[in-house]
Each structure stands twice: as C-alpha cells, then as structure tokens.
Amino acid sequence: MSQIVRTIFAAGKVLCLLAAATGAHAADEYRVKAAFLMNFTKFVDWPPASFSSETAPFSICILGSDPFGAALDSIVDGEAVDSHKLVVHRFGQPPQPGVCQVLFVGGSVRKDLGQILEEVGPGVLTVGEGDNFLLEGGIIAFVIDNRRVRFDINQSAAAKAELKMNAKLLGVARSVTK
Amino acid sequence: MNRAEASGSRFLRDLPIRQKLMAVVLLTTTAALLVAGIGLVAADFFLFRGYLERDLSTLARIVGDNSTASLEFNEPQSAKETLAALRERPHIVMACIYQTDGTVLASYSRSGSDTKCPAPTPGRGVRWSRDVTISQPILLKGVEIGTLVIRYDLGEISERLWFYGTTVFGVLLASSLVAFLLSSKLRETIATPISQLAQATKSVAATKDYSIRAERYSADELGLLVDAFNEMLSGIQSRDTNLIKALTEREDALGEARGTRDFLRTTLASIADAVISTDASARIVFANPVALALLRRTEAETIGKPVDEVFRTVEEGDWTFLLTANQKRIPIEHTEAPIVTAGSGVGGAVLVFRDITERERLAQEKVATEEQLRQSAKLESLGVLAGGIAHDFNNLLVGIMGNASLAADLLPPSDKAVPLIQDVVDASERAAQLTRQMLAYSGRGRFIIDLVDLSQEVEEILPLISRPIPRSVSVHLNLEPNLPAIEADKSQLQQILMNLVINAAEACGSHPGSVFIKTCREKKDQSTSPPAFGLAPIEPGIYVCLSIKDTGSGMSDEVKAKIFDPFFTTKFTGRGLGLSAVLGIIRSHKGTIEVESAPDMGTTFRVFFPAVSGVVEAEKKHPVARREPRGTGTVLVVDDEEIVRNTARSALELSGYQVILAEDGEAGVQKFGQFADQVSMVILDLTMPVMDGESALAQMKKLDPAVKVVLSSGFDRLEIAERFKGKGLAGFLQKPYTTAKLLQIVGTAMVDGGGS
Numbered sequence: 001m002s003q004i005v006r007t008i009f010a011a012g013k014v015l016c017l018l019a020a021a022t023g024a025h026a027a028d029e030y031r032v033k034a035a036f037l038m039n040f041t042k043f044v045d046w047p048p049a050s051f052s053s054e055t056a057p058f059s060i061c062i063l064g065s066d067p068f069g070a071a072l073d074s075i076v077d078g079e080a081v082d083s084h085k086l087v088v089h090r091f092g093q094p095p096q097p098g099v100c101q102v103l104f105v106g107g108s109v110r111k112d113l114g115q116i117l118e119e120v121g122p123g124v125l126t127v128g129e130g131d132n133f134l135l136e137g138g139i140i141a142f143v144i145d146n147r148r149v150r151f152d153i154n155q156s157a158a159a160k161a162e163l164k165m166n167a168k169l170l171g172v173a174r175s176v177t178k
Numbered sequence: 179m180n181r182a183e184a185s186g187s188r189f190l191r192d193l194p195i196r197q198k199l200m201a202v203v204l205l206t207t208t209a210a211l212l213v214a215g216i217g218l219v220a221a222d223f224f225l226f227r228g229y230l231e232r233d234l235s236t237l238a239r240i241v242g243d244n245s246t247a248s249l250e251f252n253e254p255q256s257a258k259e260t261l262a263a264l265r266e267r268p269h270i271v272m273a274c275i276y277q278t279d280g281t282v283l284a285s286y287s288r289s290g291s292d293t294k295c296p297a298p299t300p301g302r303g304v305r306w307s308r309d310v311t312i313s314q315p316i317l318l319k320g321v322e323i324g325t326l327v328i329r330y331d332l333g334e335i336s337e338r339l340w341f342y343g344t345t346v347f348g349v350l351l352a353s354s355l356v357a358f359l360l361s362s363k364l365r366e367t368i369a370t371p372i373s374q375l376a377q378a379t380k381s382v383a384a385t386k387d388y389s390i391r392a393e394r395y396s397a398d399e400l401g402l403l404v405d406a407f408n409e410m411l412s413g414i415q416s417r418d419t420n421l422i423k424a425l426t427e428r429e430d431a432l433g434e435a436r437g438t439r440d441f442l443r444t445t446l447a448s449i450a451d452a453v454i455s456t457d458a459s460a461r462i463v464f465a466n467p468v469a470l471a472l473l474r475r476t477e478a479e480t481i482g483k484p485v486d487e488v489f490r491t492v493e494e495g496d497w498t499f500l501l502t503a504n505q506k507r508i509p510i511e512h513t514e515a516p517i518v519t520a521g522s523g524v525g526g527a528v529l530v531f532r533d534i535t536e537r538e539r540l541a542q543e544k545v546a547t548e549e550q551l552r553q554s555a556k557l558e559s560l561g562v563l564a565g566g567i568a569h570d571f572n573n574l575l576v577g578i579m580g581n582a583s584l585a586a587d588l589l590p591p592s593d594k595a596v597p598l599i600q601d602v603v604d605a606s607e608r609a610a611q612l613t614r615q616m617l618a619y620s621g622r623g624r625f626i627i628d629l630v631d632l633s634q635e636v637e638e639i640l641p642l643i644s645r646p647i648p649r650s651v652s653v654h655l656n657l658e659p660n661l662p663a664i665e666a667d668k669s670q671l672q673q674i675l676m677n678l679v680i681n682a683a684e685a686c687g688s689h690p691g692s693v694f695i696k697t698c699r700e701k702k703d704q705s706t707s708p709p710a711f712g713l714a715p716i717e718p719g720i721y722v723c724l725s726i727k728d729t730g731s732g733m734s735d736e737v738k739a740k741i742f743d744p745f746f747t748t749k750f751t752g753r754g755l756g757l758s759a760v761l762g763i764i765r766s767h768k769g770t771i772e773v774e775s776a777p778d779m780g781t782t783f784r785v786f787f788p789a790v791s792g793v794v795e796a797e798k799k800h801p802v803a804r805r806e807p808r809g810t811g812t813v814l815v816v817d818d819e820e821i822v823r824n825t826a827r828s829a830l831e832l833s834g835y836q837v838i839l840a841e842d843g844e845a846g847v848q849k850f851g852q853f854a855d856q857v858s859m860v861i862l863d864l865t866m867p868v869m870d871g872e873s874a875l876a877q878m879k880k881l882d883p884a885v886k887v888v889l890s891s892g893f894d895r896l897e898i899a900e901r902f903k904g905k906g907l908a909g910f911l912q913k914p915y916t917t918a919k920l921l922q923i924v925g926t927a928m929v930d931g932g933g934s
Contacts, residue, residue: 036251039250039251042246042250042318042319043247043250148252150251150253151251166247168243168244168246168247168248169247169251171244171247171248171256172247172248172250172251172253172256
C-alpha cells in the first residue's frame with residue numbers, strides 16, 4: 001500500500017475521532033478513547049521482555065465490559081507497534097501477566113481493582129476511567145475535562161510497570177502524578 | 179571600446195603622473211575592496227539563505243516533534259505553548275499547526291493578535307517571497323499527523339545586508355583614506371624623479387640646450403632612466419656638435435658644387451651648339467635650349483626619353499640630316515663622346531650638333547660669288563687682252579683700209595689692181611668686224627647711245643644680214659609695234675641680231691628649217707631672271723625682249739654652258755667670238771639673256787634690254803654725199819700711231835684740208851697753241867702715252883673754248899664717251915675708220931660746229 005493511500009486512510013480515521021472529540025457526544029466518547037488507547041502505544045516504550053518474540057502481537061486487552069464496541073477493532077485493524085501487530089483481546093477475568101501490553105479496565109470492574117492492578121505485572125500499561133483509577137494503582141486514567149476527553153498519568157505506577165512514558169505524552173496529560 | 183571608456187582612459191592618460199599614481203592606487207584599492215565586499219556580502223547572502231532554510235527546518239522539525247502529542251491527543255493548548263517558544267526568534271512572523279484534515283490546531287503570531295493561517299500546502303517546502311514560508315509535515319513514527327507552517331520575515335537579511343553594506347563602505351572609506359595618505363607619501367618616490375625627468379626633457383626640447391642634465395634620485399629603473407637620458411643627452415650634444423660641423427662642411431661643399439653645377443649648366447645653355455647628354459641607359463638627362471630649338475621639342479618632351487627616339491638622323495652621302503619633331507630635315511654636323519666618370523666607367527654620352535643650313539648656304543653663295551668673280555676676272559683679263567689687240571689692230575687697219583681706199587681712188591676704175599685693192603678693203607673690213615666683236619665682248623665697244631625702237635631697228639637691220647642665210651631656212655617676223663624705247667648702240671644691236679640669226683640658221687643645217695624673230699615687252703625682276711652667264715643681276719622693271727627661235731638641232735646642257743665662252747665654237751668655220759660678243763654687248767647695255775634648248779628641240783635665245791621712258795626721235799638725216807665736197811680749213815691730227823697720222827693726212831689733204839700732225843697730247847696742245855688761229859678743228863686720239871686725249875682736250879678747251887674736237891678711239895668706254903659728250907665734242911670717230919668715214923665726220927663737224 002502506498003504512502004498516500006495510507007495517509008488518506010489514516011486521515012479518515014482521525015477525522016472520525018475528531019468529530020467525536022469536538023462534538024463531545026456521549027456516543028462518540030469511546031470512539032475518542034479508543035483512538036487514545038492506540039495513540040498511547042506511540043508515546044510509551046515497552047521493555048523488550050514484554051514480548052515473547054519479535055513478531056509476537058501487541059495486545060490491547062479489555063477487562064470487563066467493552067465500551068468501545070467495533071470502534072476499537074476498526075482503529076486497531078492493520079496497525080502495529082514497531083514490529084508487533086496490534087490485536088484486541090477481551091477478558092472477563094484478569095489475564096495472565098505477559099499476555100497484554102495495554103489493559104483497559106472498564107468501569108464495570110470495581111471489586112478488587114487494586115489487586116487486579118497489582119497482579120497484572122510489569123510491562124502492562126493499565127488504562128482506566130475516573131479519578132479513582134490512579135489511586136488504585138492505574139497508570140493512565142481518562143477524564144472528561146471541560147467536555148473534552150483528557151487523561152491523567154501516574155508516573156510512579158508507570159515506573160513500577162517498567163514503562164517509559166514519553167515526555168510529550170506527559171505534556172499533554174491533564175495532570176501527572178509522581 | 180566605447181566613447182565613454184575612451185574618454186575615461188584618455189582622462190587618466192592625460193593626468194599628471196602624481197595624480198595618475200594617486201588615482202591608480204585609489205581606484206585599485208577601492209575596486210579591490212568593493213569586489214571583495216560585494217563578494218563577501220553575496221556569499222553571506224547566499225550562505226545565509228541556506229543557513230536560514232536549514233535553521234528554520236530544524237526549528238520546524240523540533241516544534242513539530244514537540245507538537246506530536248498535542249496533535250495525537252488533540253491538545254491545542256499544549257500545542258500553543260509549544261509554538262510560544264518561537265517568540266525567542268523575533269523574525270518569525272507567524273506559525274500554524276495544521277491537522278491532517280487542514281484544520282488549524284494551534285497558531286502563533288508575533289504581534290500577539292490572532293493570525294489567520296493560510297491554507298496549508300501539502301508536503302514539505304520552502305517558499306521565498308517577501309518573506310520565507312517553510313512548510314514542515316509533522317510525523318509520528320513515520321506517519322504524517324499534521325503540518326507546521328512557519329513564516330519568517332526577511333528583515334534579518336536586510337539587516338545583515340545593511341550591516342555589511344555599511345561595514346564595506348566604512349572599510350572602503352577608511353582604506354581609501356589610508357591608501358591616500360600612504361600613496362601621497364610613497365608616490366613622491368616615483369613621481370618626483372619622473373617629473374624631474376619630464377621637466378628636464380621639456381627644457382631641453384624648449385631650449386635645445388643639450389647640456390642640461392636630469393637629477394638622479396634613486397638607483398632603480400628610474401635612476402637608470404635618468405642615467406640613460408643624461409647619457410643620451412651627452413651623446414646628442416656631441417653628435418650635434420659633429421653634425422653641425424659636418425653640416426657646415428657639407429653646405430660649403432654643396433654650395434661649391436651647386437656653383438660649379440650652375441656655372442656648367444649656364445655654360446652648356448650658352449653654347450651656340452646643341453648639346454644633349456644621356457645616362458648610361460641612353461636616356462636623355464640634359465638638353466640645352468639650342469638643342470630643344472633644333473629638335474622642335476619642349477624640355478618635357480625630351481628629358482627622360484631614349485636618345486634614339488629624340489635624336490633621329492638620316493645619312494645621305496656626306497650629309498647628315500636631323501629629323502625634327504615636326505618632320506623637318508635639317509643638315510647638321512655632330513659629334514658623340516662617352517661621358518667617362520671616375521671609377522664607374524661610362525656614365526652616358528654627350529652629343530653635340532649644330533645646324534649647318536646657314537653655313538652651307540653661305541658656302542654655296544660664296545662659291546657662286548667666287549664663280550662670278552672668276553668669270554668677271556676672266557672677262558676682265560680677256561677684255562684687256564682683246565682691247566689691247568683691238569687697239570693695235572684698229573690702228574693698223576686704219577692704215578690698211580685708208581691707204582687701200584686712197585689707192586683705189588687714185589687708180590682709174592678700169593685698172594686691174596682695183597678689184598685686188600677692193601679685196602684688201604673687204605678683208606680689212608672683216609678684220610675690223612672681228613676687232614669690234616672682241617671689243618664688244620670686252621664691253622668696250624659701245625660708243626653711240628641712242629633711244630631705239632627695237633622692232634623698227636630689227637626691220638632695218640634684217641635686210642643687211644640676210645645674205646648668209648640659206649634659202650632652205652625661212653625667217654618669220656613677229657614684231658610688236660609701240661614698244662618702249664631702249665638705250666642702245668645700233669651697230670651693236672646689229673651685231674647681236676646678226677650673230678643670233680646666223681647661228682639660228684646654221685643650227686638648221688642643210689635641212690629645211692625656220693627662224694622665228696619676235697619682239698615683245700616683259701616685266702622682269704631678279705626672281706624671274708636670276709643672274710646667268712656672269713652677267714650682273716638685273717634691275718627690276720619693264721624690259722624689251724628680242725626672241726630668236728630656231729627649229730634646229732638644239733644643244734646639250736653641256737654645250738649650253740659654254741656657248742658664251744670666247745673661242746668656243748661648234749662650227750668648223752667659227753672663230754668662237756660671236757656669242758661672246760653678244761654677251762659683252764648685253765652686259766654693257768645692262769640687259770640679260772636667256773637660253774632654252776635641248777637636243778633636237780631647237781634653241782630659243784631671248785635678249786632683254788631695260789626699257790626707258792622717252793620717245794624715239796625721228797632720226798636726223800645727215801645729207802651724205804657719195805663724194806665728199808672738198809674741204810677747207812686746217813685739221814690738227816693728234817695720234818701716237820704714225821700710220822694713223824699719215825693715213826689721215828693723206829685722206830684729208832686729198833680732200834683739200836690743211837693738216838698739222840702731232841705725235842702725242844703734249845705735242846698736240848703745243849701745236850694747237852702754236853697754230854691756234856689756223857686750226858679749224860682737232861682729231862684727238864684718246865689713248866696716248868705722253869698726254870692722253872682727255873687732258874689734251876681740257877688744255878685745248880682752256881686755250882680756245884670754242885675749239886672743235888673729234889675724239890677718236892678704238893675702245894673708249896661708254897662712261898668716258900658720255901663724259902666727253904658734255905664737254906663740247908664735235909664728233910666721235912671710231913677706229914678703225916675708212917677715209918670716207920673720216921671725211922664724213924670731219925665734214926659734218928666743220929659744218930655743225932662744236933658743242934653738239
């Protein structure tokens with residue numbers, strides 16, 4: 001596929017994202033968050049030990065109920081992080097360490113959230129929703145700020161998970177917790 | 179090179195050397211600095227452009243990189259903050275971050291107010307206009323997620339240019355000032371010696387004083403130049419001196435040579451002979467005026483021409499003729515000689531020639547004159563000889579004839595001796611005739627001059643001479659009436675006619691022939707009748723002619739040339755005196771004769787006598803008695819010849835005259851004085867040894883002015899006869915005379931008296 005076609009394709013996806021973001025429509029909220037999920041992969045460095053092999057897939061895992069629906073799948077489709085193809089997994093139970101690189105913990109998981117986050121192991125970027133998520137030991141939490149989707153970052157949690165957060169990502173976060 | 183450049187370089191060229199050096203230094207310095215400055219500025223400008231592009235690209239990349247998260251997470255605020263860092267670069271006018279859909283995520287403006295971002299252009303690019311606009315795609319992991327556009331004003335470039343410009347200008351000014359100050363000191367080291375040299379040259383040129391020397395300032399090339407100049411000056415000075423000396427010598431020599439040349443040229447031009455000189459190739463280099471005049475050429479037509487073309491001659495016998503430019507032939511005498519120059523051999527030739535026309539004419543004239551003189555001398559001597567002989571002959575003949583006729587008279591007519599005595603008389607007559615012809619030839623036989631009508635005279639004479647003409651020859655007369663008179667001696671006219679007619683008749687020989695006798699009048703001068711046969715040139719005027727033409731054998735030119743010579747004859751019986759006598763008579767009558775003849779064409783003699791104004795008087799007819807009456811009176815006979823005296827006495831006494839004799843003039847005068855009362859008349863011989871007739875006559879006339887004198891002579895000249903005419907001569911008795919003639923003259927003189 002040529003560069004131009006890819007660019008146009010990407011532009012089309014971004015267009016959708018922006019429409020959701022600016023519109024701050026409830027239905028579109030998760031479309032933006034889905035895009036954010038994938039964008040996080042571009043500003044975070046995973047330790048090589050996170051992958052079983054060079055060609056092992058990069059898994060975005062969703063624990064609990066899936067708020068994104070098909071939006072996440074369509075965004076992720078065909079994308080990759082370095083040499084790792086992006087895939088989406090959905091879990092009802094906390095996955096085994098080393099299976100996921102990004103774990104979105106949906107709002108439906110309230111019980112034992114701290115423990116789940118504790119046990120998920122290093123090399124997993126945990127993303128959740130609400131202010132409480134960071135307090136429970138999560139790394140990035142989506143927040144709605146002034147009707148816009150934004151996020152907070154818990155840098156110590158990221159360090160604990162052996163993830164290197166790009167400064168630019170930190171720059172655009174609403175707040176960064178040390 | 180255009181005019182401006184030319185005038186510019188001329189301006190520079192004509193500047194004094196000080197200014198020129200200054201101008202060169204300043205111009206060089208300024209130009210070098212200007213070029214360096216412009217080069218630096220240009221280099222900086224272009225380098226700065228590249229640098230600016232690179233700088234801006236880097237800046238854009240950094241800003242774009244820093245904006246990736248803002249774009250990805252749609253954070254205009256953080257993007258704006260990122261852009262706000264551009265404030266550090268004051269020349270950035272504005273910057274905009276576009277998302278991939280073209281919407282502006284964030285923008286920056288230097289002025290603070292919101293700037294309207296222009297529509298983004300896809301891809302990366304730098305656009306230069308009044309400012310620089312750089313368009314930088316923002317990539318995240320190789321994917322373009324937006325575009326950053328930065329606009330940068332060119333104020334910086336202008337600032338830099340201004341800065342550089344002022345710097346360059348300042349440096350230029352400063353360096354020019356330094357160059358000026360330095361060169362104004364340094365130029366003196368070059369300009370001063372040159373100016374000094376120029377000054378020296380100028381004063382040398384102005385004053386021509388080659389003793390001036392230039393001052394030497396340095397040991398460089400200028401020093402060498404000054405040395406060389408000074409050396410040159412001293413060279414010129416010494417050469418000048420030598421030159422003036424040489425020139426003076428040369429001038430002197432030239433003046434001398436010119437003087438010599440002019441003198442030689444004048445000499446050549448003054449020579450009466452023609453002179454032509456040529457160079458070694460036979461071309462004429464000089465021709466004097468005489469030569470040009472003879473050649474009938476101008477100098478331009480002569481000088482430089484080959485001599486053969488100009489000097490053309492024709493040889494004819496001993497003569498050389500020059501052919502002139504107008505094709506005339508001039509007899510010349512000429513010499514040629516080579517011009518031998520010292521060293522180089524023959525340098526040409528000189529030709530000298532002269533016109534000998536005049537000389538030849540004079541020579542011929544001289545020959546003719548000499549011939550005439552010779553002829554005259556011949557005639558003179560012959561005349562003297564003939565006259566001498568005739569004189570003696572006449573005296574003798576007087577005796578013979580007188581005595582013979584007296585003897586015949588004394589004898590009775592029936593006497594047998596009478597015919598014999600008559601033969602003596604006839605022979606004496608012929609001898610007398612011969613003597614007369616000799617006298618006529620010598621020009622001394624002319625005595626009685628009358629005005630004569632030639633036609634009438636011919637008519638009268640012709641019957642007297644017709645006897646010897648053969649019957650086979652017919653004589654035709656054509657006599658013109660009313661001819662002008664001529665002065666002539668009739669008896670001599672008779673001689674002419676007789677000689678010519680008889681000659682004409684004899685020329686016809688035994689064949690039948692004709693003789694035409696004609697008279698006429700003609701106008702003549704020397705041109706129609708040149709002198710011939712030793713005759714004197716005739717006077718122009720009217721002439722009376724006597725033409726005698728025969729149909730006889732004619733003469734060759736050779737014979738014709740000699741016919742008038744005495745004793746020349748073609749006739750067996752001739753004595754060769756006839757035509758000589760004719761010529762003598764014509765001469766004494768101041769006439770001329772023409773002869774036309776050719777063998778077998780007959781001969782024409784034409785005799786001319788000058789006409790005179792006057793009428794022919796009717797001839798006085800003297801009563802001539804056949805027998806003279808007896809005379810009375812005493813006659814004095816003066817003659818140195820005894821035989822003449824005796825014959826005269828016999829004749830006169832027989833006729834009744836008393837006779838007194840005298841043997842010479844002195845005795846005559848003495849006798850005349852002695853018998854003055856008795857002497858009736860005197861017969862006086864002209865030529866006598868002691869006192870001649872003329873003196874005797876004068877003395878007698880002194881004693882008795884009325885004395886009757888008859889002059890007697892055999893060869894008296896015409897002039898003398900004429901002179902005596904005015905001196906009261908009673909008559910003239912030509913010797914030899916017959917007694918009849920003597921008695922007739924004496925009788926007439928006695929009757930007429932003296933002074934006729």
